[in-house]
Amino acid sequence: MLRVDIRKALPQFTLNVAFEAANEILVLFGPSGAGKSLTLGCIAGLVRPDAGLIQLDEQVFFRGPKHFVPPHRRGIGVVFQGYALFPHMTVAQNVAYGLRYTPRPAASVEEILHRMRLENLAHRYPHQLSGGQQQRVALGRALILRPRLLLLDEPFAALDRGVREHLQADIAALQREWGLTVLYITHNLEDAFALGDRLAVLQAGRLRQIGPIGEVFHRPASRSVAEITGVKNIWEGEVVESSVAGLRLRWGEHTIELPPANCVAGQRVIFYIRPEDVKIVRPGKPLTEVIRRNQVRGRVHRIADRGIAISMTVLCPGAPEPVHLRFPPRSYEDMGLHVGQEVTLSLLRDAIVLIPGEGEEATRRGR
Incomplete structure (x- = not known):
């Protein structure tokens, strides 16, 4: 020892x-x-x-x-x-x-x-x-x-x-x-x-x-x-509704669903989603319940090929911050992704995490 x-x-x-x-x-x-x-x-x-x-x-x-x-x-x-x-x-x-x-x-x-x-x-x-x-x-x-x-x-x-x-x-x-x-x-x-x-x-x-x-x-x-551990999508939001079924947050002009947490309506919180858990919705494809939630539209701002993964930044109207994605090179190869392209994103509900102990600081900044 x-x-x-x-x-x-x-x-x-x-x-x-x-x-x-x-x-x-x-x-x-x-x-x-x-x-x-x-x-x-x-x-x-x-x-x-x-x-x-x-x-x-x-x-x-x-x-x-x-x-x-x-x-x-x-x-x-x-x-x-x-x-x-x-x-x-x-x-x-x-x-x-x-x-x-x-x-x-x-x-x-x-x-x-x-x-x-x-x-x-x-x-x-x-x-x-x-x-x-x-x-x-x-x-x-x-x-x-x-x-x-x-x-x-x-x-x-x-x-x-x-x-x-x-x-x-x-x-x-x-x-x-x-x-x-x-x-x-x-x-x-x-x-x-x-x-x-x-x-x-x-x-x-x-x-x-x-x-x-x-x-x-x-x-x-x-x-x-x-x-430090590589999270890029760290955002602030306000709790709109809290129940045993989950949370609903106001994030800019969007409403985001999260898993249940010990929060109250009106509370400001800091939450994150890793770039790997932001998915691109394929046009014309049937949507699963997981993908149907937390959709936001935006335009591709930047694409970087890192070899083992593609990093992408999307600017979404009504969102306070850009959304960062990371995915294997072949995942959306058929979509011909390029800068300026309009895309619909899904922020996976169960992958969104509240950062403990940060809510009070977010509330003070929100006053």
């Missing part, structure tokens, strides 16, 4: 985070400058906190100003984006490097080379390797200590998609087999979902929300968490 409760004052902000992790992959997620790498640096012993506690199982790494275990005595595996391989050493020598500093039982070089699929590259030097191969060497060097804790600071950011997915699968398999606790920094939600068990969202040195990754993604605890 890793226990972290630390504070570190910087000119830009004060890091103040507390969390626990055990036998899982915990993703530290947030914008640049949120404190993710600083948190990992404190755990690794590269940065000394001002106060607090860092403890792994029964071993205390840091407790206040008088107790600080240096990095090489923590038995932690650390992998950075930049690989940090020794250019004058072979693959095998780089992997074996950590063994000279630890008395703890460790894996053999041969075992790690096999697990990282590096056997045939053992005698090559870093400059003779691809980016993915270099990252495997860096991982192997961290894993040869058989660490109880593995820290990954955006290790896959510079790798292409296929290589990244293979490495993620390797880490997930090792985590399950060895019972590792892994802290993984990424700014990529797709990577977070691919590898993480839980998600910790940081902003300005504070832990804004932590929980199972699907729960944090689909039920953000605040507007800031929603924005």
